[in-house]
Amino acid sequence: MSAEDVYNRISVLRAERGVSRKDLAAALGVHYQTIGYLERGQYSPSLFLALRIAEYFEVPVEIVFSLRPFPRLGSEVK
Amino acid sequence: MSAEDVYNRISVLRAERGVSRKDLAAALGVHYQTIGYLERGQYSPSLFLALRIAEYFEVPVEIVFSLRPFPRLGSEVK
């Protein structure tokens, strides 16, 4: 996890909505393994794909992607 | 301009704030020509760089980048 990495909550959003990787990949028009790589943090998506992922989930980009780790559910937000 | 292109308002935001490409590039830690390529739409940035650009301008990602062209100032927003 280098200093250039981007954190994402794709798996969380996908779980919330009960969508499989294959479904998400199909909706986005990408290979289903690509979703796996993103969720495992092996690399971060292009901006084009990131914008479409946020659009798919109907949330701002910052809800899905961040330069800093996302807090866990229930943890304090100062 | 392929179907995979992302539109951006980097030059507009930069003009609003009176920042040169060189200044912006230095603040972001990228090569100044990289900013030129982005503004001319020759390619779109990585997600990592896009997030840092939005952070630099202190605006949501969607203010800087979009899957659709930005309306001009003063044009109707339906």
Added chain:
DNA sequence: TCAAAATGTAGTAGACCTACTACATTTCTA
């Protein structure tokens, strides 16, 4: 006006993103 600053174009090289295939492992469900 003339120099400096800003911007545009061109080219090489390397790293990263994505597609795709194949197969192993885990989880779900009938």
Added chain:
DNA sequence: TAGAAATGTAGTAGGTCTACTACATTTTGA
């Protein structure tokens, strides 16, 4: 429990992003 679905790992190949250098052109400002 057996099969199906979902997920993880591995490897190749091609396209895109970024750094960097060099130089031309345009704009700015003293």
